[in-house]
Amino acid sequence: MHLSTKRAGHALLLLFVLSGFAGLIYQSVWSHYLGLTLGHAAYAQSLVLAIFMGGMALGAWLASRFSLNWRSLILAYAVIEVGIGVAGLLFHPIFVGYMALSTSTVLPGLTSPQLAHGWQWLSAAMLIAPQCVLLGATFPILSAGYMRLAPDEAGPILGGLYFSNSLGAAAGALVTAFLLLPTLGMPGSMLVAGALNLLVGVGAWAVWRQTGDGASAAIPTGAPMQAAAVPTAGRGFVRLILLAAAITGATSFVYEIGWVRMLNQALGTTVHAFELMLAAFILGLAFGGLWVRRRCKSESDAVAMAGYAQILMGIAALVSIPMFNQSFRWVGWLMHQLVRDDTGYAWFSAGSGAIAMAVMFPAAFFAGMTLPLFTLALLRRGVGESSIGRVYAANTLGAIIGVFVMVHLLVPGIGVRLAVTLAALFDVALGLYLLRRVSPGRATRGYALASMAVVAAALVSLHFGKPDPHKQVAGVFRTGNWRVDESMRIPYLRDGKTATVSVATDADARAASIATNGKPDASLALNLSVAPQPDEVTMLMAAALPLALHPDPRRVAVIGWGSGLTTHTLLGSPVPRVVESVEIERAMYDGARLFGERVARGYDDPRSKIRIEDARTYFATSNRRYDVIVSEPSNPWVSGVASLFTEEFYGFIHRHLEEDGILVQWVQSYELNDQLLGTMISALLQVFPQTDVYVTNRGDLLMVASRDRAHAPNWAALAAEPLRSELQRVGLGSSAEFQLRRIGGPATLRNLVKLTGATPHSDYYPTVSLQAPRARFKGESADFLLYLTGNGLPVQDILGERVPPGVAAVIADTGASEAHMLALSMRSSLLAGRVDDVLRQRWPSFADAAEQLFVLSAVVVDGSRQKAWSQALTTVSENVTGILPREDVAMLFDHPAWLANAAQQPVEVRTLLAMHAAAARRDASEMLRVAMQVLEQRRDRIARDAREQALVVAMLGAVGTGKPALVATIERQYGPDIPPTQRCGRMRSWLLSWVDGAE
Structure with a gap:
């Protein structure tokens, strides 16, 4: 059966749709691949565009030179599509081998950034150029082949093929981003594209068999459209x-x-x-x-x-x-x-x-x-x-x-x-x-x-x-506000090579923020007399931790300039001999100058070296090694940034740290979720098993990863001026303030990974960059780790992961220490048997709970009041028991002066009080025994929150007494009747995951 010219044309148009679809898969996925070697999505996209177009230009020119001598262009098109498909199937293993060669052999042997760039751009071009040349030949060859079938239809054929190929390309771009990459990753997407090209090649061969000399077709292939004689x-x-x-x-x-x-x-x-x-x-x-x-x-x-x-x-x-x-x-x-x-x-x-x-x-x-x-x-x-x-x-x-x-x-x-x-x-x-x-x-x-x-x-x-700069700095895609207030001043707005960078100040020019494409990267007060911004704690802490935790941090690298405050803080210590800050966008470095004296050492100190470069390229060149690397990239949802949170990148960092080196990794908990955070932490733990986690403010985390082993902190290293004064200003003036912010160690992070079921984040499966924009839009938070220190129960104490600072600790009253300050005030109220003035003024709702507890406890708590009493006790205890250490809370519930007629109180009241006393003492066996009794009490006599708190105390007691199997048993027995709340429900999941698989 032979195809008519019309049917053959329709078949070719359909095949060219699929070809365009596959072509945009290549272009989209190549941007991700080449971003791993070029270091920034904008550079990768521009290189892919250039090589894609350059290869296509060469392919088209070659087709124009040689296709006139080819008898069957449709057959030639089929062969080209098969060649593209085979190259697509082989691309991933070739790229993996190339990356290993480039990072471990070639780049370390190059002594200058210019040579490194030459190698990267040339080698990256050679990776995709062959396919691009073949792709470039497809349109002219198929167009000419199609026109040989219908010589009088040149215009419709050209427009139709251009339309069909572009239509397929548009669909390919969308399907790649929203379906292929999320489900198959980069290797799987390349396989799909390669398979499509093979399918197109086979389909074109079938059309040729029906229309060309391969089958004595009724429709001749046609003669070449030669140039006119004149x-x-x-x-x-x-x-x-x-x-x-x-x-x-x-x-x-x-x-x-x-x-x-x-x-x-x-x-x-x-x-x-x-x-x-x-x-x-x-x-x-x-x-x-x-x-x-x-x-x-x-x-x-x-x-x-x-x-x-x-x-x-x-x-x-x-x-x-x-x-x-x-x-x-x-x-x-x-x-x-x-x-x-x-x-x-x-x-x-x-x-x-x-x-x-x-x-x-x-x-x-x-x-x-x-x-x-x-x-x-x-x-x-x-x-x-x-x-x-x-x-x-x-x-x-x-x-x-x-x-x-x-x-x-x-x-x-x-x-x-x-x-x-x-x-x-x-x-x-x-x-x-x-x-x-x-x-x-x-x-x-x-x-x-x-x-x-x-x-x-x-x-x-x-x-x-x-x-309108007031629109450009608004970050409407995050805030929903399409324009910032007119009173905000914008002294700097510049289009850099990779992003548009802005600096904005408030009306009084007391604080400023620097942003890329409307997304703030850092905010700080413009002089030390102004109250600090929350971001300042993160940047100062990212610098202070390695200074205290590394025995001799002489050579330091900082990835990402931001405001420059981290580099400035590092240089406040006399120990570092050189601090190399690697920033890919010069406009960021230039804009941050407007922060003036707050970041002056980063610009003026001779130990400060700025490198406008991609971190991978710069580190690999001459095989540089450091005592400390501080990584502060932008948010992981920003295109290209998530590649700095992968197992491959951490392996690369590991090779560029000295034997006792430390990596400090910033990551935000906002605009993210626990699954995605677990994915990035899992990647980090694969390379750095010895990692601790700190919280800096309400939304930022710092991971401190040791290459070899963790060292005991030397807090005296932070005593030199001006570093000491700058740290003290933001609430980091004592070792206790760092202790306050420490959430846990490697076991804590491993349990988060286990609980979320996260797999290590990989360069080739860009889960975070694909899923984090959705988390940002939904306003999600990766706050599980934050609940470990703020849930009100001694979870991390019992698990041996954290000891909170006590009453005697020197801790400044800042946003990060609010829970600690509340606990001090609540403790004072419990000891005195009356609500103190600080509690009443600063935390009125918690003061009301304490007042209710004291009022109800002034007489025998009969059955009608036991439920309200248990709720008040639960609210009070969860704001003190797990926030302060055992020695500061053990006495609060043993024979409390605020409870009248203790011996005459009902057994339900005495039992619940005994459970809180056991939790305050961290007496695991007593916690287990008494909490089980509380769980057996009449439900109409105890508040639901109190029952769930008892459930968690019982589970903690089982862990503390070495009975991990009992944790799941307790949850199965009592859990179904106690709906989980946000606070205690998370701790139930945490403990179940902690003991899962334990003997």
Whole structure:
């Protein structure tokens, strides 16, 4: 059975959809792969774009040179697709071998960053270039092969293939981000793409068998479309068209990069946002091709059509800037309308895609018209089918130029908005030239109207597209506020190579924050007389811990400059000989200068060395090793950042630490969940089994990982000035204040990993970067670890993971010490038998609970009042018993003066009080015995919270007495009738996980 020409064409269009789908899987996943060697998602994306386009240009040019001699282009296309598929199947193992060679052999032998960059960019290009060359050959070869079947359908064929391939590409971008990478990871996604190319190759072979000489087909393959004997196009015309194709390729990718950079500030710098923007851009190209397919036959002058398309593309690009200005308001509306759950995130993603379409689609639509039209113009003037490859090559070569000029010249030189405006003017100028000089028949009314439209668009763009820094720094994708208050001052706003960096201060210029793409990275007071910001505790503590925990921290590296306060703090000690801070974005380093004296040592101390570089590249060059590495990257949901929280990266860090080296790793608990945090901790523990965890404020954690073994802290190392005064200011002036913030050690972290069922985070399975944006949108928190010290019961004490500081400890009254201060006040009230003034003023709700306990305890607590009494006792005890050490709380519930007629109290009251006394003494056997008695009491005589507290005390007692199997038994017996609360419910899960598998 032979295929008709129409059916064969439909089959080829369908195959080209699949080919485009696979092609965007490659482009998307290659960005992740190359980000591991280049160090930043923006660099990886620009390199992939450049190599992708460069390889395609070369492939298209080769096709234009040699395809005329090939008898069956459809068969050749099938072979090429099979070659692409085989390369896709082999890519992952080849890349793994390349990374091992690069990081362990090549980079350590290079002595300069320039050589390292040369190796990285050249080797990365060679990894993907072969496939890109083959991909570039597919469009011209399939187009020519298809046109040999239907020589009179050149325009519809070109537009149809461009549409089908681009449509598949847009779908590929979305499916990769939202389905393939989350379920299969990078290796699995590459296998899917490779398999699709093999399927396309087999399908094309089947079409060839039915239409070509392979089966004596009724439909001949067709002869090559040779150039006319006397082409109506001279060399000048051909060169002009090729130059025009190159210009439109360059401007298109200036737009794409510019739009992505702008929309990152409204939609957030995430993998999902990038792929949505990429899909919007490609979809515009697709429908531009579809328009050409449907309209080209009725338009005789392809050059004029292309001229108008260029002008309209420029106009649309100019208008995209005011549209971008409105995007902040649209995102704010979305954030306020949507419920923060999985369905809401799906709608937010859809809305983000719609916003990206509004900004990008119009100009991309006209950009999608130009390539088929330029090709059609040459074909109609008798240049022959080689023109397909030549135009495609010129267009993709222009795209390469556009990528590099945009990233390395225009963005740092004139900024993103002006770069987009300049590209728009180039397009307009090209379109007007084509209409006036090449197609003069149209240079009349249409030319005049086009010129007027350009002027109008320019005026609209200048007026409504004026930069508004108060929108750009708002971080609307996080806060829902599309604009910050007018009183906020923004003294610094710069488009860097990788991100837009801003510094904003409050109205009184007392505090400032530095942000990338609207996401604050650090906030601090601008002078020491002002109360510290919460971020300051994190940055000072990240510097102070290694100074105290490492015996001789002479050589220190800091990953991520941020505000510069961590580096400044490290240099407050005389011990470090050199502190090398590695920051990939110079605009961040320059902007942080505005923090002035607060970070001055980072800029002025001769021991401070700043390296504008990717950390992996810099460390690997000359095989640098350090005593301490402090890693403070941005939030893991930011595209590219999660690769700094993987098992492979920690293995890399391990090799660059000295034998007794320490890694300090920051990670936030907000905009995350325990599963994702467990994934990152699991990766850390695979490489650094000896790791402790500290909390710095209400939302930030520090992991202190030792390469060999943990050393006893030397707190005297923090006594030197000015370090001591700076630490004291933020509540870190004594060893007890560090003790207060320590949550636990390796066993605590291993149990979190076990409880969450997390697997180690891997470079090749980017779970965090794919799932963290959803957690951010939902407002989730990874707060399980925080409950370990704030649940009110001696959980970590019994488990041997933590001893809290006591009454005698010197601890400043800060936000981090609030629970400790509350416990001191509650203890004082219990000892006195009356509510003290501090408790009444600062914590009135807890004062009411203590007052109720004292009132109810003044007489015999009969059955009608026992439930209220047990609730009051539970509230009081959970704010003191587990917060202070045993020696400071043991006496609180043994024969308390506030309980009248103790001997006459009902057995239920005496038993519950005895349970609290046992917990205060950390008497595990008594805790188990008495808590079991409480659990057997009448339920109508005891508050539900008190019963759950008794359940946890019993489980703790079982652990403390060496009876781990009893923990699960207690939960099975009593747990079903006690619904878990947030506070105690988590501790039940924690203890069940702790003893799981224990004998």
